[in-house]
Amino acid sequence: MKSPAYTRRLGLIAGTVMSFTGAIGMIQTFNERTLINPYLRMGDLTLYMTPFVLAWLAARGEPNPLHEPEREPMAGAAQGAVVGLIAGALTSVFLLVINTFDLTEFFPNMRPATIDAMTFDLGVPVGLVVLTAVSAFVGAAGGYIFGLPEHIRRGLGRATGWVLAFALFEVVVADILSFADIIVDVIYGPRGGLQIWSAVIIGALAWWLSARYQGQVKEFSNRVRGADAKSRLRRSMIALGVFAAIVLPMLLGGILNELLVNVSIFILMGLGLNIVVGYAGLLDLGYVAFFAVGAYGTAVLTSTSEAGIGLGLNWWLALPIVLVMASIAGLMVGTPVIRMRGDYLAIVTLGFGEIVRILLLSDWLTPFFGGAQGIRRIPGIPVPFIGEVSGTDPQLFIYFMLLFVGLAVYISYRAQNSRIGRSWAAMREDEDVAEATGISTVQAKLLAFVAGAIVASFAGALFSAKVGTVFTNSFDVLVSIIILVLVIVGGMGSIPGVMVGALVLIGILGGPKSPGLLQEFSEFKLLIYGGLLVFMMLTRPEGLIPSVRRSRELHADELTQDAWLDKGGDFARGDGEEVAT
Amino acid sequence: MPLLEINGLKKAFGGVKALDGVDFHINENEIVSVIGPNGAGKTSFFNVISGMFPLDEGEIVFDGDNLAHHQPNEITRRGIARTFQNVRLFPNLTVLENVMVGQHCRTSAGMFGTIFQTKHQRAEEEMISEKSKEILSFFGTRLAGYRHDQSADSLSYANRRRLEIARALGTEPRLLLLDEPTAGMNPKETIELTGLIGKMRDERGLTVIVISHEMKVVEDVSDRVVVLDHGVKIAEGHYDDVSTNPDVIEAYLGRPAEKHND
Numbered sequence A: 001m002k003s004p005a006y007t008r009r010l011g012l013i014a015g016t017v018m019s020f021t022g023a024i025g026m027i028q029t030f031n032e033r034t035l036i037n038p039y040l041r042m043g044d045l046t047l048y049m050t051p052f053v054l055a056w057l058a059a060r061g062e063p064n065p066l067h068e069p070e071r072e073p074m075a076g077a078a079q080g081a082v083v084g085l086i087a088g089a090l091t092s093v094f095l096l097v098i099n100t101f102d103l104t105e106f107f108p109n110m111r112p113a114t115i116d117a118m119t120f121d122l123g124v125p126v127g128l129v130v131l132t133a134v135s136a137f138v139g140a141a142g143g144y145i146f147g148l149p150e151h152i153r154r155g156l157g158r159a160t161g162w163v164l165a166f167a168l169f170e171v172v173v174a175d176i177l178s179f180a181d182i183i184v185d186v187i188y189g190p191r192g193g194l195q196i197w198s199a200v201i202i203g204a205l206a207w208w209l210s211a212r213y214q215g216q217v218k219e220f221s222n223r224v225r226g227a228d229a230k231s232r233l234r235r236s237m238i239a240l241g242v243f244a245a246i247v248l249p250m251l252l253g254g255i256l257n258e259l260l261v262n263v264s265i266f267i268l269m270g271l272g273l274n275i276v277v278g279y280a281g282l283l284d285l286g287y288v289a290f291f292a293v294g295a296y297g298t299a300v301l302t303s304t305s306e307a308g309i310g311l312g313l314n315w316w317l318a319l320p321i322v323l324v325m326a327s328i329a330g331l332m333v334g335t336p337v338i339r340m341r342g343d344y345l346a347i348v349t350l351g352f353g354e355i356v357r358i359l360l361l362s363d364w365l366t367p368f369f370g371g372a373q374g375i376r377r378i379p380g381i382p383v384p385f386i387g388e389v390s391g392t393d394p395q396l397f398i399y400f401m402l403l404f405v406g407l408a409v410y411i412s413y414r415a416q417n418s419r420i421g422r423s424w425a426a427m428r429e430d431e432d433v434a435e436a437t438g439i440s441t442v443q444a445k446l447l448a449f450v451a452g453a454i455v456a457s458f459a460g461a462l463f464s465a466k467v468g469t470v471f472t473n474s475f476d477v478l479v480s481i482i483i484l485v486l487v488i489v490g491g492m493g494s495i496p497g498v499m500v501g502a503l504v505l506i507g508i509l510g511g512p513k514s515p516g517l518l519q520e521f522s523e524f525k526l527l528i529y530g531g532l533l534v535f536m537m538l539t540r541p542e543g544l545i546p547s548v549r550r551s552r553e554l555h556a557d558e559l560t561q562d563a564w565l566d567k568g569g570d571f572a573r574g575d576g577e578e579v580a581t
Numbered sequence B: 001m002p003l004l005e006i007n008g009l010k011k012a013f014g015g016v017k018a019l020d021g022v023d024f025h026i027n028e029n030e031i032v033s034v035i036g037p038n039g040a041g042k043t044s045f046f047n048v049i050s051g052m053f054p055l056d057e058g059e060i061v062f063d064g065d066n067l068a069h070h071q072p073n074e075i076t077r078r079g080i081a082r083t084f085q086n087v088r089l090f091p092n093l094t095v096l097e098n099v100m101v102g103q104h105c106r107t108s109a110g111m112f113g114t115i116f117q118t119k120h121q122r123a124e125e126e127m128i129s130e131k132s133k134e135i136l137s138f139f140g141t142r143l144a145g146y147r148h149d150q151s152a153d154s155l156s157y158a159n160r161r162r163l164e165i166a167r168a169l170g171t172e173p174r175l176l177l178l179d180e181p182t183a184g185m186n187p188k189e190t191i192e193l194t195g196l197i198g199k200m201r202d203e204r205g206l207t208v209i210v211i212s213h214e215m216k217v218v219e220d221v222s223d224r225v226v227v228l229d230h231g232v233k234i235a236e237g238h239y240d241d242v243s244t245n246p247d248v249i250e251a252y253l254g255r256p257a258e259k260h261n262d
Helices: A004-023 A026-030 A042-060 A073-100 A112-118 A126-147 A150-168 A170-187 A196-212 A216-226 A232-251 A254-279 A288-302 A315-337 A342-361 A394-416 A419-429 A431-436 A441-467 A477-490 A495-509 A519-539 A558-568 B042-049 B072-078 B095-106 B111-116 B119-137 B145-149 B157-170 B187-204 B215-221 B239-244 B246-253 B257-261
Strands: A034-037 A381-383 A387-389 B004-013 B016-026 B031-035 B057-062 B080-082 B175-179 B207-211 B224-229 B232-237
Touching (some): A004 A026, A004 A042, A004 A126, A042 A073, A042 A126, A073 A112, A073 A126, A150 A170, A254 A477, A394 A419, A419 A431, A419 A441, A419 B119, A477 A519, B031 B215, B042 B080, B095 B119, B095 B145, B119 B157, B157 B187, B187 B207, B207 B215, B224 B246, B232 B239
Parallel strands (some): B175 B207
Antiparallel strands (some): B004 B016
16 A cells, blocks of 8 residues: 555655745745744744645555555654655755746745745755755654554644644734733743743643543534534533623634624625525625625715715614615526526626626716725714724624624524425425425525525625725625635535634635734635635535535445334335345 | 316427327326337426426316416426436435425415514424325335434435335325336335325325336226327227237337238
8 A cells, every 4th residue: 555656746746835835935924923932933834744744644555445554653754754855855956946047037936035934044055955854854753643553643633733723823812811911921932932831831731631531522512413402401502602702702802803803794794605505506606796785785874974975874774774775686686597507607696796896886876886985984883872883893893793693693594494494405406306396496596695695785784884984895706705615615504614614714814805813824815715625625525514414424324224124114015125226 | 177188288309209299188086107118208298297398389287277388386386296207306305304395385484484483484394394204104114213314315216216206295286297106116116116106096185197117017006098109199098908009019019020021
């Protein structure tokens, strides 16, 4: 199974990936962030992650479902070292080429600074030797660790995971612990990055906890998942979640609440698109149009500026009108595409999304929508005794987001497990048969479009009140694509999946206009989205948290079912004949 | 008056006349088999009746109303349900959900009721679930118990055929169109299903049109047999008469050899 050719191939792949990340300037940008003071920079981590992972794969050998991979630390280390060596050598050759020829005219990032970033500032030729050596060492480590017994691997994995989480999400930790600045100062270095000994303590603690409570967490989560929807356990978990949602924003500072508000806007849109794509199976690439209708509708109705019509309506009064507008928009998209399917539907909706944006930008409608100037002076959401709440006060605004996300979750959940949800599911599975089973697919499609549009218009209305000004460039096609990606990555048709997808994509990597937790990523956001999407499609197409319907675990295969029937079944005629079929 | 009366039904695909002026009728509580060689137009006949293919000419009178050019869902709502030759279930839905989908056109809960969980909506959901379980119990234990919650694509081939019939029964039809219901089943299962077709008529008061290639099934189950060939009805009558009809034999087997030698 462990063929030299396979190992060589992985080495070449690793080298290519390393060269690529360097060539696009990723390593250089990431190196500005220190993770563990002063030993580990984010760029180095990114660079050497590749030989580590591929060495791990090399030690496993080519995937073969018939054989468990052999786990021998030393053999794995040798193989991993080969992978790392090839990768390092290839990268060195690449850096030599950059060093010799000036390619900055075509590839602006291929400059000496890139070489420095990738060679611990040692430059050519010493740095190249170091690079290759480190790569080989990391590869050997990857192969060695693969060969270790399971409990050690798990411990190492947990420890590394927690240390990296603490290092990467320094902002979050600092924010949560803002009441005790002294702890933060002790854990982290003065210019960011975990202190080495705090990293050791966190790692050791994570290892110990994972060994101590091994399996219990999983068992508990399985119990919660398996529990009846009406059981006490399930209810108390839901109550706990609601309680956490109410208390958490109070503990978090402005930056994190701001981030959560952004994430929530995308959760809302994700939930809406999930109805259209996940439940009803209608691929909508122009979903941002409904978000725009919600945002501009609210803006026009509530703004006091001259650019719009300046109605200055109360946000709560505007909301129902906006919902009606969104429903009409939903019908307007839905009606012409009733007879379209799959690719054609996607293309038409893509066009619709652009039409809406261009109309909003047009001179013709400038008196209403302000054209390129957008609409300004949109008031926040009025609340009795508190006054107007807008995006300048994210710690309060987050509660409106929670309210509407909760509403959207409730609607999605109810719709999914109902007569309407079943008709959507049937239509998604087989449109012709759904029609022949008595479902009016015209009605079902329109209903899905309208429901999706309404949820997106919630997001739009909140967005308007949050930012105070709306411009058309907040509604370009990229937003539609990102919402679709987060639904796919999270898990189509899965409510928690959409939430996790939005948290990962918007919260960590960053949204189309807003930075995420890892601000270093923002320049490479689209690359990472794309990579993530490809990776997910190859390894886990059902998404991070798949819907029950899409990944329903079978209790057993047909033969055991028939065995069960043989024992207890009262067949109309004949016994156990299905075994033969 | 017959439950379904079809006059001069025509359907062409380009130059191929799949149905070329077929007349047909079936009375309430009757079981009629439609047979014919491959490509005779049997499945096209079903597709046109169920509205999945628009017809070119002719009329389809069901219970006094002309259903020609109606949408398939409307035709199902009026009381004609069908199964498919190549089993088309909703594979990722559970067994029970497949049948519950059938109940769609007999129920009415809308978005409002769904969101606000009205009393009517909850009662209706309960009713749908009960009725669907009752329909599945029609097939004995094969689709009952823990199988309710399994996905349809985990079922064996024969069970998929049964489930498809159950889904059709879920629409509470008066007329059921079965397209080769025993295809791919072993002899025992075929006998069992033949019995069930009779039971559907006797116990549930259904009228059934069956397409089948298995003459044993046709003989056992049908009150009357209609033979199609090249989109034309070439014979009609009791099984014994039809099976000895020279035109039918010719359609299936070709002309006797001596005629060729003339």
